[in-house]
Amino acid sequence: MTKLAVVCLLVAGAVGPAVGAAVDPADPSSATDALRPTEPRIAAVYPNPVADGDRGEFVVLDVPNGTDLGDYRLSDGDGELVLPNRTVGDRVAVTTVPAPVRNLTRIAVVAANGSVALANGGERLRLRRGNSTVARARYREAPEGEIGRFDDRGAVAWRPLGRTNRSVVTATGGEVRAFTLPDAPGVPLDVIRGADSRILLAGYTFTSERIAQELERAARRGVDVRVLLDAEPVDGITRRQARLLDSLVDAGATVRLLGGPHGRYAFHHPKYAVADDRAVVLTENWKPAGTGGHASRGWGAVVSQPRIVDGLAKTFRADAEWRGARPWSQVRRGRSFERASVANGSFPSHRSPETVPVNRTRLLVAPDNAGRAVTAALDGADESIDVIQMSVDGRDQRFLRATVRAARRGVDVRLLLSGAWYVEEENRRLVEHLRGVAEREDLPLTAKLAEPGGDFEKIHAKGAVIDGDQVLVGSLNWNGESIRSNREVVLSLEGEAVGGYYEAAFEADWNGEESGPSLPVGIAAGIGGCALLAVLVARRIEFGESAGVGG
Incomplete structure (x- = not known):
């Protein structure tokens, strides 16, 4: 156990409102009054700082406007922290060691007295008003440098302190x-x-x-x-x-x-x-x-x-x-650097850039919102999904499951995977698996490995076309780490013209000479698209320039 520097702070993006609320974490006023509690609640905990001696531990309280903090005490059953007599609202910072905490928040930090021990291995906390307990929270193992956010049911989700929570x-x-x-x-x-x-x-x-x-x-x-x-x-x-x-x-x-x-x-x-x-x-x-x-x-x-x-x-x-x-x-400083060769291939230019109208553009970022948004786009497909990607992180990958669900409701799905040596074996296995699924269930699902045919060396695109009029393009790989842990950026572009451009690009690559087994199950019209790909791989292996590949 370490001594707690209890902090009730507004961490932009580290702690958000109740689950499902569309709130800009940089603007606490964007939360609706209906979401605000009538008593303070324990919103999050930071028990395991990176700093030596766990200096800078804190707890986050969500406080209704006009609350006098002096009415409350925070207890772990062994010790107690006395909050200062100060009328506050929203989320405020209270700590026994304000100096290090000010580096973690942009709002005023208020000093408190007493101590509470937060164990890295787990703790039970109670917020008391007089003899009454108004809020409880419990966590178990606390990852280093991560803040645990409590939902309305008391479950805790951990993520690195400072991670954003941006809306689409x-x-x-x-x-x-x-x-x-x-x-x-x-x-x-x-x-x-x-x-x-x-x-x-x-x-x-x-x-x-x-x-x-x-x-x-x-x-x-x-x-x-x-x-x-x-x-x-x-x-x-x-x-x-x-x-x-x-x-x-x-x-x-x-x-x-x-x-x-x-x-x-x-x-x-x-x-x-x-x-x-x-x-x-x-x-x-x-x-x-x-x-x-x-x-x-x-x-x-x-x-x-x-x-x-x-x-x-x-x-x-x-x-x-x-x-x-x-x-x-x-x-x-003091770092050694890797020797690497540089790609120098030469390829023909078959497709010129085009300026095309769009009906709607959405900016998605991971880990904040892209996983949910891409899954929803795939689940919303009515006619077709076309995906071009380097590889997929296993048959149970979240986006792949959504494409199979789409095929089961009659959506034509095509999945074009890289045939490059470093992913060929796993991609062939996935193609064979999808062939079996398609044949057993008679699904409009087709997958194959790409054959560049001299037009490019390897597939690294992370793109998709859905129903011919929605395009997903960006850095998001089809693996769990990219969705949950990486900073990624994706554009969702909607409209027939923009969909037609990328659909034609997909079609050209799809019709190249096939280098691996295909799933010969009815893909009819071929207008369509499905989302983001190219994986860092479950082993977190990503090949560098020496292999001609990037992340």
Whole structure:
């Protein structure tokens, strides 16, 4: 047991309202009065800080407006914490050690007296008013650096302190510039090249010389250039990336890497950039194999709807300004870097980018909302689902189950998987499994491995088309870790024109020479699509540039 620094704090995104409430965690006033309790409740607990000696433990109380904290005591059965005489409302911070707690919250911190012991292995807490207990909470094993949020039934869900809880952002109308890779590697470059005031580039890895050169030029002409990458990619940071990041910093760009004990996510895995009032969202990494067009089949879209661009910028700032995002100079200190080859393939350009109208655009992010939103999109399919992906994390994967459910209600489903050597065996097994399901149940479900036929080296796209008029494109892999633990970004694009563009791209790849067994069960019209793919793999293996693959 350690001594508790009891804190009742508003952690933006770390603690939300009652389950199901659509509330912006950065704006506590967005919660409805109907959701507010009549007595304070224990909303969350932080028993196992990363700091030495567990310094900075806290408990989160949700307090009705006009409450005098001095009327209450917090007890663990052995000790008691006396709350200060102060009238408060919403969520407020109360602690016996205010200094470290102020680094965890942006609101005022109030000092309290006494002590309560929070055990990392589990504890029972009671909030008392006089002789009456007004709230109870219980947790068991507390993961290090994670906050446990209690729902209305008292169940606790753990997640890293500081993780956001963003809502889906929606915009109607407008246009997007749709493109595929390796056909149109100039599109993301042009977005960056045209910036006058700001560039916010988010990625997993970064080894593209030409993108780096444009960022350096932008920084030198006064553009505010900020780059946020993952500090601990599976294959390590390459020497090439280290050299490019050094050069970016020298040119005046701000480079930060998210990871380590305060890393917030298992991986910072999105691929997007905001440039002034436009943004590009990709399935591909900022590297020659991806945005350089030298290896991977990928999808991407350029958007200019203000709400979507602003939503991406806010996501970037929320991650880049978190204390787990460290300056590159700090990350590189005393660190060795990996040698890696660079993809240099050459492929024909069959599909030109097109600017097409959209009826509605939605910005989805993981782990906040993308898992639920993608599952709902698949469950809402009426006619067709077409999926292109590197691999799937097993036959029980959440999105795959949704596609099979769709086939069982008569939706035509096609699943195109990579035939690359590093996923071929597991993908063939999945194809055979789905063949058996389709044949036994007579389902309109077909799956096969892709044969690039010289058009690309490997599939890395994470894309889908649903009912011919909804497209999902972004970084979200079809595995549990991506959904629950990674920072991912996905666009949902709705409309016949945008659906038609990506559907034609899918059709072309689907009709390539088949390299593996197919499920010969009736896929008729072929308009359709199903969602996001390409997996870090259950073993959390992700192949680097030496294998020509990215995350």
